[in-house]
Amino acid sequence: MPGMKLPGNFFLVGMMGAGKTTVGRTLAKATGKQFHDSDHEIEARTGVRVPIIFELEGEGGFRAREAAMIAELSALQDVVLATGGGAVLDPANRAVLRRNGYVIYLRASVEDLYQRTAHDKNRPLLQTANPKERIRELFEVRDPLYREVADLVIDTSRQSVQQLTQALLAKLEHLHANRQA
Numbered sequence: 001m002p003g004m005k006l007p008g009n010f011f012l013v014g015m016m017g018a019g020k021t022t023v024g025r026t027l028a029k030a031t032g033k034q035f036h037d038s039d040h041e042i043e044a045r046t047g048v049r050v051p052i053i054f055e056l057e058g059e060g061g062f063r064a065r066e067a068a069m070i071a072e073l074s075a076l077q078d079v080v081l082a083t084g085g086g087a088v089l090d091p092a093n094r095a096v097l098r099r100n101g102y103v104i105y106l107r108a109s110v111e112d113l114y115q116r117t118a119h120d121k122n123r124p125l126l127q128t129a130n131p132k133e134r135i136r137e138l139f140e141v142r143d144p145l146y147r148e149v150a151d152l153v154i155d156t157s158r159q160s161v162q163q164l165t166q167a168l169l170a171k172l173e174h175l176h177a178n179r180q181a
């Protein structure tokens with residue numbers, strides 16, 4: 001039913017460069033929901049950029065902040081939430097996302113992820129000599145976790161942000177209609 005107001009929360013998961021932040025914003029506009037991004041919210045609250053948090057507190061320090069933020073933001077109602085790529089590593093995050101809304105896995109190939117994140121200094125885990133290999137390693141560990149937590153998987157290769165948003169709307173309407181039935 002096009003134009004129907006879809007109830008509930010939509011949580012976006014997937015690798016760095018999958019498009020969670022970008023597609024999350026357009027999906028929120030299209031559904032009339034509030035948009036949140038856990039990384040941006042952590043930065044707004046601390047006044048410190050994510051790479052600097054990694055430098056000062058290590059990945060563990062960042063993960064603790066991320067878990068607290070995801071618990072808080074996923075408890076809101078009628079929101080679109082873009083998580084950080086590593087959020088699914090913590091079983092508590094996976095549980096709270098599953099419990100509080102529809103989880104959408106934005107999937108992309110290692111090549112596309114590399115193209116979209118190359119030269120971006122805001123992703124501390126990719127500041128290595130061989131970022132493509134790093135993406136491959138992270139993808140191997142995380143792909144099963146994204147699949148485990150997701151209600152929906154959508155391939156983002158060769159699709160524009162607008163096309164993805166429209167495709168997601170159709171899938172979410174279908175999912176919602178089936179849940180009602």
Ligand SMILES: Nc1ncnc2c1ncn2[C@@H]1O[C@H](COP(=O)(O)OP(=O)(O)O)[C@@H](O)[C@H]1O
Pocket residue numbers: 014015016017018019020021022023082116117156159160161164
């Ligand atoms: N479907 C897409 N096709 C091409 N480029 C994309 C697509 N989705 C996102 N991008 C681009 O990839 C980069 C990373 O997107 P971003 O939303 O920050 O991903 P994430 O939050 O998952 O790390 C941005 O420059 C964005 O414009």
Ligand SMILES: O=C(O)C1=C[C@@H](OP(=O)(O)O)[C@@H](O)[C@H](O)C1
Pocket residue numbers: 014015016017020021039050083084085086087122123124125
């Ligand atoms: O994959 C990861 O572990 C991370 C992804 C980043 O978010 P995006 O997936 O939005 O780039 C950010 O949370 C941090 O740099 C760690």
Ligand SMILES: [Mg+2]
Pocket residue numbers: 020021037039082083084
């Ligand atoms: Mg992001």
